[in-house]
Amino acid sequence: MGAxxxxxxxxxxxxxxxxxxxxxxxITFSYMRVLSIQGFAIELTQEGYESIxxxxxxxxxxxxxxxxxxxxxxxxxIRKGVFALIQVLINCLYMWxxxxxxxxxxxxxxxxxxxxxxxxTQLVLVYMGVYFLxxxxxxxxxxxxxxxxxxxxxxxxxD
Amino acid sequence: MRTARVFRWIxxxxxxxxxxxxxxxxxxxxxxxxxxxxxxxxxQVPAQGYSITSNVIGPNDTWYVNVPIGINNVGYFDLNNLExxxxxxxxxxxxxxxSIHNTTIYNDxxxxxxxxxxxxxxxxxxxxxxxxxxxxxxxPYEFRANxxxxxxxxxxxxxxxxxxxxxxxx
Numbered sequence: 001m002g003a004x005x006x007x008x009x010x011x012x013x014x015x016x017x018x019x020x021x022x023x024x025x026x027i028t029f030s031y032m033r034v035l036s037i038q039g040f041a042i043e044l045t046q047e048g049y050e051s052i053x054x055x056x057x058x059x060x061x062x063x064x065x066x067x068x069x070x071x072x073x074x075x076x077x078i079r080k081g082v083f084a085l086i087q088v089l090i091n092c093l094y095m096w097x098x099x100x101x102x103x104x105x106x107x108x109x110x111x112x113x114x115x116x117x118x119x120x121t122q123l124v125l126v127y128m129g130v131y132f133l134x135x136x137x138x139x140x141x142x143x144x145x146x147x148x149x150x151x152x153x154x155x156x157x158x159d
Numbered sequence: 160m161r162t163a164r165v166f167r168w169i170x171x172x173x174x175x176x177x178x179x180x181x182x183x184x185x186x187x188x189x190x191x192x193x194x195x196x197x198x199x200x201x202x203q204v205p206a207q208g209y210s211i212t213s214n215v216i217g218p219n220d221t222w223y224v225n226v227p228i229g230i231n232n233v234g235y236f237d238l239n240n241l242e243x244x245x246x247x248x249x250x251x252x253x254x255x256x257x258s259i260h261n262t263t264i265y266n267d268x269x270x271x272x273x274x275x276x277x278x279x280x281x282x283x284x285x286x287x288x289x290x291x292x293x294x295x296x297x298x299p300y301e302f303r304a305n306x307x308x309x310x311x312x313x314x315x316x317x318x319x320x321x322x323x324x325x326x327x328x329x
Contacts, residue, residue: 028189113323113324113326114321114322114323114324115322115324116319116320116321116322117319117320117322118317118318118319119317119318119319119320120316120317122315122316122317122318123181123185123313123316123317126181126316127181130174130177130178130181133170133173133174133177134174136170137167137170137171137174140167140170141167144163144167148161148163
């Protein structure tokens with residue numbers, strides 16, 4: 001695949017990751033701010049919402065940027081392997097940011113009556129387990145691309 | 160194809176299946192929350208009102224509080240380990256002047272087990288062992304309840320707690 005096609009592929013995946021890591025979570029948390037239960041308006045506290053939004057946007061931008069470099073790099077190249085590994089590591093931090101930003105213990109006030117807490121720590125930890133396996137395979141890829149660099153290049157030239 | 164590539168593909172398919180399963184569980188959990196919360200009749204704390212009985216105001220009488228919780232689980236997963244933590248505070252006047260005293264006369268947790276998806280149930284919290292002050296007190300008196308309902312959802316991956324604070328149930 002030529003360089004322009006790789007660039008287009010990188011831009012497409014950057015867009016996909018922007019939607020998945022920034023747009024959808026922000027829409028979800030914005031929706032939760034205006035939800036009502038049994039006729040009572042419930043409210044995600046402003047401080048909590050701002051903290052969650054900050055970390056989602058910060059790590060989402062990093063992941064999207066890395067996705068561009070990962071998917072615009074030539075197939076089976078060391079560059080692709082390195083960026084893919086960095087991207088997964090940032091993905092882990094992104095998931096973990098849900099924990100330290102307070103998004104895993106979401107407190108929603110029910111006007112005048114009390115509050116609801118959603119604790120999704122267990123879900124985040126299971127995701128972290130999957131990411132651990134992904135890190136393992138990305139490291140494996142990187143080693144594989146480095147060891148077989150010559151044969152991969154020859155195969156690419158033949159294509 | 161090299162052996163390394165085969166191993167890599169097996170691992171990738173395994174990870175893809177895991178990720179897809181988790182994503183499905185997460186999405187169904189979110190949809191369940193929307194289904195349950197969109198109808199006010201699905202969660203009723205308390206259902207049918209409270210019931211507090213005492214014959215004569217005083218420490219040696221029979222006290223009884225009943226708090227029914229009605230839950231209609233219209234989501235995609237079972238509701239597990241449903242618990243209700245009930246704490247009752249009493250405000251009373253024992254001297255006849257304007258001084259108001261406050262004491263916790265009941266605090267306990269009851270576990271109601273699981274509620275399967277698609278089913279509904281009314282769980283009754285019955286409180287009988289109260290720690291009532293050892294002296295007679297005069298009216299007026301007030302009861303304030305702190306109620307916490309908690310349960311696990313989405314294959315026990317999500318824990319939710321509903322806290323109702325300082326609810327006047329006099």
